[in-house]
Amino acid sequence: MFDYVIIGAGIIGTSIAKELSRYETSVLVLEKENDVANHQTVANSAIIHSGHDPKEGTLKAKLCVKGNQMYEDLENDFGIPLLKTGAFVVAHNIDQENMLDALYQRGLNNGVKNMKMLSIQEALQEEPNLSPTITKVLSLPSTKVTYPWEVAFKQLECAINNGVIFQKNSRVTAIKKVSNHFEITINDKTIIETKSVISAAGIFSDQIARMIETNVQYDIKPRKGEYFVLDRKVKGFINHVIYPLPTEKGKGVLIVPQVHGNILLGPTSTTQDEKDLLSNTRVGMDQIKEDTKRLAVNIPFDQIIRTFAGIRASSSYDDFFIQESKEFKNFFHVAGIDSPGLTAAPAIAKYLVDEVINHHLTLKKSFNPIIQKHKAFYSLPDDEKQRLYQEDHRYGNLVCKCEKITEKEIVDSIHGPLGNDTVKGIKKRARAGSGLCQGGYCESLVLKIIAKETNQPLPNINYYGLNTPILVEETKVKK
């Protein structure tokens, strides 16, 4: 019997796992996919928001501001990438300037530090490509950008090092209360027992709640956001996150510099019934172009290398829903975690464990918050590259030419902590396939390396999860 079962290994489930691993307690994380961070956590803007925008007094406001600060610890402990961009929120006329003043006041009330109002002339000195139709700017120096799924990997790696168990390909299909514990059914067959359940299932949280509660207090209302990705060549075109003024639909369509030099344009915001419809639309793509042209001039749309979409787990509750079930003691909801959920994640985990669960757990003396830091081979000094190449000649075989990723780094991604044997899993870890050609050159090579390392035939290798093969059969087999 476990003390805690966490359902879902996105940024929220993995952050809770890390937080609980500080204590003398047994924890199991269940994830239905064959990888960590396959849903919202892999498809968002990657911004560590300052906290200027959530309504005063909400959990979103409190945990966003706190989470923003806690990312500095994650940078120190795990070496996660954290680009200190700062952000500009822009106004175009006197009405919007008044709204900008109100936003500044909200930021102050929420505890956001170092905000400043800038004239367009002052802002243009820092960002020459800002649209000259802008009249005033709110500067938010505490805004940062990270690499979201790497944060989730590191949170879980730290949790596992401190005793947590992770089980992927494990879809929770039923939950039952039996005397003073819960029985959780995985994939309609295996049953495990636990004293407490924590649901961190993103857009599926309401489905999980309905497995046990008769009166679920929220519905998840999926809200899609579409994006363009610009090639790394555009690095420096814009250096701050650029926000328009927020509306009731969210923070609007943004320009977001990314940690590896790319720039994101997006996201749109459209509600839909489907929880897994991730297609890009003509309407969405046109809207991104229209909206971003109000933020900056000369946007290099000819450098678009990719489109993608993510689905926000927005809820009818209108704030993060982090509560113990009213029907079942020791069943905890961490639901409705849409933006700023990535920012708030470490603070959500702490709030849940300290203030909602509040089980007075004993701290583990052996808890180690530090994990091994990792640097991409191409970013190392030449003598270090030479040393590594002498140790292992696979560092000399460049597989992904766009992102300069070597065979050894791909092999490490397959076998490393939280290793993975899918093409998308390798892309998430080593970045092979993330560049200009989007895997056109290296995907077949990655496929062959996975097949060799896992001792499987090529048609068995999946793109991103179970039963998603890229190849049907080999056509040129030597007899």
Ligand SMILES: Cc1cc2nc3c(=O)[nH]c(=O)nc-3n(C[C@H](O)[C@H](O)[C@H](O)COP(=O)(O)OP(=O)(O)OC[C@H]3O[C@@H](n4cnc5c(N)ncnc54)[C@H](O)[C@@H]3O)c2cc1C
């Ligand atoms: C378009 C978009 C832009 C955003 N931009 C930002 C931003 O810039 N900054 C910011 O702070 N936040 C942002 N967010 C919000 C942020 O991405 C989310 O709040 C955060 O990723 C939520 O993490 P999660 O772990 O709750 O959900 P998820 O990452 O969706 O994880 C939930 C996990 O639960 C698993 N699961 C579900 N059902 C089951 C089951 N039955 N059994 C087992 N496992 C199950 C899923 O497979 C999934 O892995 C954005 C979100 C979107 C969609």
